[in-house]
Amino acid sequence: GNYGIKVAENAPANGGEKVTGISCKNKLWEAKPTNEKAVAVLKREVRDAGYNTVYIVSVEKDSTAILKNCWSAIKALGIAFNS
Numbered sequence: 539g540n541y542g543i544k545v546a547e548n549a550p551a552n553g554g555e556k557v558t559g560i561s562c563k564n565k566l567w568e569a570k571p572t573n574e575k576a577v578a579v580l581k582r583e584v585r586d587a588g589y590n591t592v593y594i595v596s597v598e599k600d601s602t603a604i605l606k607n608c609w610s611a612i613k614a615l616g617i618a619f620n621s
Contacts, residue, residue: 543592554589555617556616557587580616
């Protein structure tokens with residue numbers, strides 16, 4: 539899922555809005571979370587927030603996955619803005 543969102547090489551000069559995308563495995567039969575899925579969710583969140591571009595700050599294992607009812611999770615953090 540690209541959702542028409544561009545990925546920026548640099549963070550926006552004017553700040554932008556922090557957005558998170560989480561790829562979560564909470565059922566035994568679900569595929570394990572991946573960086574790609576987390577980024578796809580991030581892009582969907584960026585689009586839903588009304589922006590067209592994201593600068594990806596980090597993509598890493600979510601240490602608080604269990605608090606979100608996930609066996610495991612990967613969290614993508616980004617800054618959304620319009621370009």
